Amino acid sequence: xxxxxxxxxxxxxxxxxxxxxxxxxxxxxxxxxxxxxxxxxxxxxxxxxxxxxxxxxxxxxxxxxxxxxxxxxxxxxxxxxxxxxxxxxxxxxxxxxxxxxxxxxxxxxxxxxxxxxxxxxxxxxxxxxxxxxxxxxxxxxxxxxxxxxxxxxxxxxxxxxxxxxxxxxxxxxxxxxxxx
Amino acid sequence: xxxxxxxxxxxxxxxxxxxxxxxxxxxxxxxxxxxxxxxxxxxxxxxxxxxxxxxxxxxxxxxxxxxxxxxxxxxxxxxxxxxxxxxxxxxxxxxxxxxxxxxxxxxxxxxxxxxxxxxxxxxxxxxxxxxxxxxxxxxxxxxxxxxxxxxxxxxxxxxxxxxxxxxxxxxxxxxxxxxx
Numbered sequence: 001x002x003x004x005x006x007x008x009x010x011x012x013x014x015x016x017x018x019x020x021x022x023x024x025x026x027x028x029x030x031x032x033x034x035x036x037x038x039x040x041x042x043x044x045x046x047x048x049x050x051x052x053x054x055x056x057x058x059x060x061x062x063x064x065x066x067x068x069x070x071x072x073x074x075x076x077x078x079x080x081x082x083x084x085x086x087x088x089x090x091x092x093x094x095x096x097x098x099x100x101x102x103x104x105x106x107x108x109x110x111x112x113x114x115x116x117x118x119x120x121x122x123x124x125x126x127x128x129x130x131x132x133x134x135x136x137x138x139x140x141x142x143x144x145x146x147x148x149x150x151x152x153x154x155x156x157x158x159x160x161x162x163x164x165x166x167x168x169x170x171x172x173x174x175x176x177x178x179x180x
Numbered sequence: 181x182x183x184x185x186x187x188x189x190x191x192x193x194x195x196x197x198x199x200x201x202x203x204x205x206x207x208x209x210x211x212x213x214x215x216x217x218x219x220x221x222x223x224x225x226x227x228x229x230x231x232x233x234x235x236x237x238x239x240x241x242x243x244x245x246x247x248x249x250x251x252x253x254x255x256x257x258x259x260x261x262x263x264x265x266x267x268x269x270x271x272x273x274x275x276x277x278x279x280x281x282x283x284x285x286x287x288x289x290x291x292x293x294x295x296x297x298x299x300x301x302x303x304x305x306x307x308x309x310x311x312x313x314x315x316x317x318x319x320x321x322x323x324x325x326x327x328x329x330x331x332x333x334x335x336x337x338x339x340x341x342x343x344x345x346x347x348x349x350x351x352x353x354x355x356x357x358x359x360x
Contacts, residue, residue, distance in 0.1 A: 022202020024273065024311035054269045054316060054337055059239065061269065061337035089234045089241065093204065131204040136234060157234055157241035157337055 002037045003180045010035045014049035014065040021094035021153035023063060025051065038073055039174030045114040048072045052161070060086075060161040064154040066097060066147030071114050074100075074121050074144035074169040080162060085139030088158035092129035096148030099127040102141050111146050120170035129154075142169065182217045183360045190215045194229035194245040201274035201333035203243060205231065218253055219354030225294040228252045232341065240266075240341040244334040246277060246327025251294050254280075254301050254324035254349040260342060265319030268338035272309035276328030279307040282321050291326045300350035309334075322349065 011033045018025055034050045037043045049065040066072065077086035090099065098111045103125030110128060113121035123142045127135050129152075137143050145154075163175050191213045198205055214230045217223045229245040246252065257266035270279065278291045283305030290308060293301035303322045307315050309332075317323050325334075343355050 026312040029312070053271060053314060056267065056269075056316065058267055058339050059269065059337055061241070061271075061335075087236065087238055089236075089239065091233060091241075132206040132209070134233060136236065155241075157239055159238050 001039070001041050001178050001180050002035065002043060006043060007035045007177075007179055010043060010047070010049055013067065017049075017065045017067075017094070017151055017153050018063065023093070023153065034177070036175070036177050038168070039176075039178065040172060042114065044070065046071050046073055046117070055161050057160055060156075060158045062156040062158075062161070064090075064152075064156055066095075066145070066152045066154070068147055068149055068151045069111075070151070071146040072144060073114075073117070073173060074123065074142055075166045076140050076142045078140050078165065078167055080165050083159075086159050086161060087136065087139050088156050089134055089136040090129065090145070091134035091155045091157070092131055093153045093155055094131055095150045095152035097129045097145050097152040097154055098148060099129060099135060099143065099145040101125050101127065101135075101137060101143045113144070117170060120168075122169055181219070181221050181358050181360050182215065182223060186223060187215045187357075187359055190223060190227070190229055193247065197229075197245045197247075197274070197331055197333050198243065203273070203333065214357070216355070216357050218348070219356075219358065220352065222294065224250065226251050226253055226297070235341050237340055240336075240338045242336040242338075242341070244270075244332075244336055246275075246325070246332045246334070248327055248329055248331045249291075250331070251326040252324060253294075253297075253353060254303065254322055255346045256320050256322045258320050258345065258347055260345050263339075266339050266341060267316065267319050268336055269314055269316040270309065270325070271314035271335045271337070272311055273333045273335055274311055275330045275332035277309045277325050277332040277334055278328060279309060279315060279323065279325040281305045281307065281315075281317060281323045293324070297350060300348075302349060
């Protein structure tokens, strides 16, 4: 649950990040910025702000904002409707993002999962992206990511997005944002 | 055919457009900027400068530059390998782009095809895009586009790109750039 006030303030803050990244948005896009708190009501630590440019049967493109230290929690995109899951490429445009995926775990990760939720984070192969750097996450691969000290603006290029089909490691998470 | 000198100078010029659009590129991306003259040797009028961020089996993302008045000539993306053709969304980031697709033709287009090549341009449904505006071109749909008076930077989000399969209306066109 998120209050309407908090949602509006996160939208406004997200806009300042898009501006810093030099990304031009239409007024309807700014107004429609999605604020995801993943049902935890801890937006500062677990959350994501995003704009979806296009989402057809085959292609999706989004612009993501992570506030400093804000984490998009661990999840994967399973196969659906006879197709492999969503494939996504993250390209950092501004700031930095700490991305963790399946693979050899780093012994001392550069950042930690949100306090009190560490048990729901299981993959620790570390990828750090600065402006101009990118990484492709193949379908059905667990991953999570966190904004660096200044936050991050990240472009996502992917196959069709079906957020409602995402499987989160944390059973408390609900993908659809509910406004109080 | 394009000379190595002209190619280098177009790459350098393209970089100034990416900078104006606030797009951060890695040195290897700048160096690898593709300059397409479509085999006509008339880059100022018929050409395109581009960087491909990602091109997997399912998803492609590119950044395009059109110099002022420069035209990407009319073509379509036919079905291939049992799949529908390429679907692409153009999002203007900077400047303006004049896009023409199949559909009801406008009586007085805002811009003209390159001089001497008008007979190879057959679609005139006009779409004008400024920063933040976008348009999705469905598979196998003829289209062409031209940079506005200041030029344009355009993000392209699409299914897999197979440039070699594109069908151009102008039979003189060769998609692969040949350097003298």
